[in-house]
Amino acid sequence: MRIGQLAQLVGVETQTIRFYEQQGLLPPPDRQDNGYRVYTEKYGEGLAFIRRCRILGLSLAEIHELQSYQDDPHQPCTAVNALLDDHISHVRSQITALQALEKQLVSLRASCNDDREVEACGVLAGISEGNMHQQ
Amino acid sequence: MRIGQLAQLVGVETQTIRFYEQQGLLPPPDRQDNGYRVYTEKYGEGLAFIRRCRILGLSLAEIHELQSYQDDPHQPCTAVNALLDDHISHVRSQITALQALEKQLVSLRASCNDDREVEACGVLAGISEGNMHQQ
DNA sequence: TAAAACTATAAAGCTACTATAAGGTCAATA
């Protein structure tokens, strides 16, 4: 299997596969005589694992960490769970921050309507005045 | 006022000020004979405006857009409000996406406990199996 | 006077790719 087929199979771009290989997230595959990369089906599983982790919002560094755990399968999986817990709390704090931001934006937006001139725009005035600590 | 004082006043790094200037978000200030930038207090208002926009999650491009509206104060502020509406809906979709992600992460985390070996880790198994479409 | 603190510019680094350039390989077609 060449890189294009693998890419189609997993649903990524060929450059992404080369990029992961370059970043050390995927092992260098065998090459044909002409230099083309050749992949086994099993290789696709590793790639799919990375993609699922990315969809879950894990960074490449975190994925690398998970892979290092997989290399040593008889240690307790405490660290894996801890990584996920950290990630969950990170996602939660993002949500909280965005919700606060939404409130602020909505209240800012409510301070204006479309019938004004820029000079009197409540939105711009709101940003300029800097009363942004009203939570 | 030199760049360090301005930076302290507004609460940014000096490099950030130079960066905004370079990006055209701030006008080039006067220079002393030695080449040092000199700022007025009023200049700080423009900088503070940018920072507040950034805190609201606006991109530098959006800030640039807002500035262009400010340059023409007698047009209706429809565009300003539209920009903010777009941004609000962007923030809302981010929140929705993150909430879905959180659910997925929590359910993944619930599939394991700390008493297992990596080999049997429910989290890693969950990612590897790829049953990630269960919403 | 010498060190510490400030300023300047330019360039690289960060994340996770994506896009572009310039070229080599292969199978099918005109």
Place this chain on the structure above:
DNA sequence: TATTGACCTTATAGTAGCTTTATAGTTTTA
């Protein structure tokens, strides 16, 4: 046979919004 098209290769640059580093000149302080 020549060439077109689809595929592959590497290397490099671009994205956002800074931050960091390098190198050097200037001012302030001890």
